[in-house]
Amino acid sequence: xxxxxxxxxxxxxxxxxxxxxxxxxxxxxxxxxxxxxxxxxxxxxxxxxxxxxxxxxxxxxxxxxxxxxxxxxxxxxxxxxxxxxxxxxxxxxxxxxxxxxxxxxxxxxxxxxxxxxxxxxxxxxxxxxxxxxxxxxxxxxxxxxxxxxxxxxxxxxxxxxxxxxxxxxxxxxxxxxxxxxxxxxxxxxxxxxxxxxxxxxxxxxxxxxxxxxxxxxxxxxxxxxxxxxxxxxxxxxxxxxxxxxxxxxxxxxxxxxxxxxxxxxxxxxx
Amino acid sequence: xxxxxxxxxxxxxxxxxxxxxxxxxxxxxxxxxxxxxxxxxxxxxxxxxxxxxxxxxxxxxxxxxxxxxxxxxxxxxxxxxxxxxxxxxxxxxxxxxxxxxxxxxxxxxxxxxxxxxxxxxxxxxxxxxxxxxxxxxxxxxxxxxxxxxxxxxxxxxxxxxxxxxxxxxxxxxxxxxxxxxxxxxxxxxxxxxxxxxxxxxxxxxxxxxxxxxxxxxxxxxxxxxxx
Numbered sequence: 258x259x260x261x262x263x264x265x266x267x268x269x270x271x272x273x274x275x276x277x278x279x280x281x282x283x284x285x286x287x288x289x290x291x292x293x294x295x296x297x298x299x300x301x302x303x304x305x306x307x308x309x310x311x312x313x314x315x316x317x318x319x320x321x322x323x324x325x326x327x328x329x330x331x332x333x334x335x336x337x338x339x340x341x342x343x344x345x346x347x348x349x350x351x352x353x354x355x356x357x358x359x360x361x362x363x364x365x366x367x368x369x370x371x372x373x374x375x376x377x378x379x380x381x382x383x384x385x386x387x388x389x390x391x392x393x394x395x396x397x398x399x400x401x402x403x404x405x406x407x408x409x410x411x412x413x414x415x416x417x418x419x420x421x422x423x424x425x426x427x428x429x430x431x432x433x434x435x436x437x438x439x440x441x442x443x444x445x446x447x448x449x450x451x452x453x454x455x456x457x458x459x460x461x462x463x464x465x466x467x468x469x470x471x472x473x474x475x476x477x478x479x480x481x482x483x484x485x486x487x488x489x490x491x492x493x494x495x496x497x498x499x500x501x502x503x504x505x506x507x508x509x510x511x512x513x514x515x516x517x518x519x520x521x522x523x524x525x526x527x
Numbered sequence: 528x529x530x531x532x533x534x535x536x537x538x539x540x541x542x543x544x545x546x547x548x549x550x551x552x553x554x555x556x557x558x559x560x561x562x563x564x565x566x567x568x569x570x571x572x573x574x575x576x577x578x579x580x581x582x583x584x585x586x587x588x589x590x591x592x593x594x595x596x597x598x599x600x601x602x603x604x605x606x607x608x609x610x611x612x613x614x615x616x617x618x619x620x621x622x623x624x625x626x627x628x629x630x631x632x633x634x635x636x637x638x639x640x641x642x643x644x645x646x647x648x649x650x651x652x653x654x655x656x657x658x659x660x661x662x663x664x665x666x667x668x669x670x671x672x673x674x675x676x677x678x679x680x681x682x683x684x685x686x687x688x689x690x691x692x693x694x695x696x697x698x699x700x701x702x703x704x705x706x707x708x709x710x711x712x713x714x715x716x717x718x719x720x721x722x723x724x725x726x727x728x729x730x731x732x733x734x735x736x737x738x739x740x741x742x743x744x745x746x747x748x749x750x751x752x753x754x
Contacts, residue, residue: 308739331745339743346733347740351687352663355752360744362751371753391536391663393690407744 264314285462290449292466293491298449338408342420344400378409398429417447457495538583545664559648568644575651609639
């Protein structure tokens with residue numbers, strides 16, 4: 258549905274920030290974009306959102322080239338939502354409900370529709386109880402959920418999440434995983450992160466980014482076995498891959514699976 | 528976080544109908560300013576202080592602390608009204624400075640008293656509203672009485688951004704303090720200057736990021752508020 262074709266992006270001073278990016282989001286349902294700090298993840302997202310205009314190449318959406326006219330951008334952004342890393346920068350109201358409703362009201366949805374969509378968006382991220390809370394009373398993790406609900410309200414087919422787990426505690430990270438898995442049931446998700454364990458567990462297709470270029474791509478289990486690529490990208494293997502290689506045990510997709518299997522093995526051995 | 532704001536959400540009257548509270552305050556403001564009767568004003572002050580500290584249960588100590596800010600300004604201006612200068616000693620109470628008398632006469636004393644009572648009645652009334660009613664409720668009320676949208680938008684945005692601004696300022700200040708930025712007077716001046724500069728820059732950076740986020744949320748020039 259969404260594709261990126263040999264995209265270059267250079268800053269105004271001429272430095273190349275992204276170089277020959279090719280992506281096809283039909284290759285997975287939760288697509289991970291991993292890379293070290295400053296590798297171009299956020300710039301890539303801004304290009305995909307149509308905020309930045311590529312200097313070469315183009316974005317393809319529904320088999321059409323993305324146009325940068327205001328009306329076509331609005332139509333495009335109805336179908337693709339983004340949640341930025343810092344929730345403070347995308348919450349404009351001091352009341353959670355009003356903020357989640359923001360994009361709906363911008364499109365002049367009628368109030369009844371707004372109310373029901375806000376409720377279901379908040380319920381989806383498990384924050385219905387925050388509805389009437391003032392935003393400045395919320396914790397960082399709660400603000401992050403509200404920001405996601407704000408993007409969910411539009412019910413877009415594609416949702417991009419920029420560093421969804423940065424700054425979250427272990428419990429919140431766990432919950433974020435569940436939220437993203439749940440959301441992926443009815444939309445495509447693009448997620449950027451340098452939290453390898455997180456990406457390994459939730460994604461099914463990966464792009465590795467380094468200095469604005471795609472270093473490698475592939476199914477999650479394939480990519481994370483490529484130690485050379487990960488090293489080059491200044492990243493590391495997820496711990497499940499590490500134990501798989503070190504201890505010569507099967508490769509598990511998540512901790513739960515690992516625990517279950519390992520305890521069975523352990524009992525057999527002793 | 529602002530203490531006034533946190534009380535607005537946690538006091539015992541925070542869920543009472545905001546229209547009722549605003550109506551009461553509006554009435555007492557009209558009485559105190561319209562009638563300008565010393566006794567009525569004193570009554571209003573007592574009533575409002577009791578309502579705020581006893582019924583809404585705002586701790587008296589903190590209430591007085593908050594009240595001391597306008598009180599300071601008020602006392603200074605009352606002093607300048609009550610005292611006058613004359614070459615003749617026509618005062619109830621006076622002292623001589625060089626060859627002039629500085630003192631208080633009956634008329635100015637009465638005027639000062641009534642002015643003080645009137646202002647205090649107004650201040651305690653508006654404090655009652657701001658300490659017991661969350662701003663989000665007030666906004667809904669303003670919407671109901673059909674205040675122009677542009678004003679409501681302004682209130683909404685200012686209310687949100689005050690906290691972001693304060694939070695940023697607090698963070699910078701704390702970082703400076705940890706690095707001994709406020710250890711002497713001279714240090715404090717440079718630190719404050721740096722703080723203002725850093726805040727100014729951050730405001731601009733944040734502004735840029737927010738524009739991006741507004742674009743993604745299909746902003747079309749108006750901050751809309753539901754009913």
